Amino acid sequence: MEKPLYPEINRELLSKQGELAPENLEAWRNFSKTVFKAGALSEETKQLIAIAVAHVTQCPYxxxxxxxxxxxxxxxxxxxxxxxxxxxxxxxxxxxxxxxIAMDEMENFEH
Structure with a gap:
């Protein structure tokens, strides 16, 4: 059976990641919670922005x-x-x- 391109996220994998850099993980979790709280933008709007950005960055997770x-x-x-x-x-x-940018480079190349 072929190995999937992206592994399934599970508690064991997340736990191992956290053990390797616990302070960083905690800081990231706090940052994420803060960012996604309602403020000038609603939580719903922030999630829609996140979905759009996730599609541009192509992050399946x-x-x-x-x-x-x-x-x-x-x-x-x-x-x-x-x-x-x-x-x-x-x-x-x-x-x-x-x-x-390509057009500029092509123009410069010709001169």
């Missing part, structure tokens, strides 16, 4: 975790999909915008 959290907060499937489309447009738009 983040996609699963933040999709689940968003749905627990009452975010609809349609809202989640719309956030994913925004992320898709931004990623594609960034690729197109960066074409100016």
């Amino acid at each position: 983040c996609i699963r975790a933040h999709t689940k959290q968003a749905m627990r907060k009452g975010v609809s499937k349609a809202e989640i999909m719309e956030a994913i489309w925004v992320a898709s447009e931004m990623r594609a738009g960034a690729a197109y915008a960066h074409a100016s």
